[in-house]
Amino acid sequence: MASKLIHAIYKDDDLVLQAVKQIRDARYHIGEVYTPFPVHGIDKAMGLAPTRLAICSFLYGITGLTVAVLMMNFMMIQDWPQDIGGKPSFHFYQNMPTFVPIMFELTVFFAAHLMVITFYMRSKLWPFRKAENPDPRTTDDHFLIEVDASDHNVDKLTDFLYNTGAAEIKLIEN
Template identity: 40%
Template sequence: MSNIKYILGHFEDPDDLMHGIDKLQENSVSIYDVYTPMPIHGIEDKLGIKRSRLGKVAFGFGLTGTITAISMITYMLVIDWPMNIGGKPHFAFPDFIPIMFELTVLFAAFGMVGTYFFANHLAPGRAPRVMDLRATNDRFVIAIDARTNTSHDQIDNILKEAGAVEIKHNERKYVSYE
């Protein structure tokens, strides 16, 4: 069995990359991932990537902030130290809307920053997932899992026909920055 884990097709033009994806899908070659230095419109639909769940995650963090604000206000101003200020009730809801809003935004912002670092392997202690360092600079890269696709020569020919300027066979899963 070969020790090649990934076949990388390097493209210089996003149109050639999209053409390469079409050619690979026509020949029933499964694509592991595509790495680009900039966003490409329509590539998610072409690769069959589902819609992101980040909106639901942000809502969850915001809801946690709102519940935290309501809990803190209720405990501090109703249970722990109730004060009579101008005859108002202890929990005057309209007075505390700005506090609830600010904690909602704060929790959502910090939660999404943490989620971003975790999801993109940028958190401390996690290895970054970079197939080829040029993919973040000026190249468009199609990564094909060599273990599930056995005909490596056929894949190389398809990539060359599609306009790949370079084809590499990776033996390691990820390239480290060290």
């Protein structure tokens, strides 16, 4: 059985947010929403689960802090202790105030870089990957809602989408 998708194009972000709510209330399945900029509240309107990237960011920051502490303890206390500015290097905790900027910077460095890598892996955005944008106007000023029409009457669904404010509707058959 061939799958049918309907691409409904909208011209306003408030209109697309209302349309997503109406489509979900009518129990139609929204496959994806393409927008030229982030529309606040659309993830909640689509019923998407909250992201867990903040947990990853915290863990990556803790990893960076751990690397910074171990690195400075080894380099400045164990391997090659130096008397810099009259501050002896007997114990890590005695010199910790001078290490705070390095600990902060490595925490931010690890969190930021590993978050970018995690985001790209999670969303499958690899370098040199071809874009999967169904309509190039969605990168400029239009919004597109992709609705699964395989199990529904296409004419009835099309009329419903026009009533939600769609400016243009296309039927895509795979």
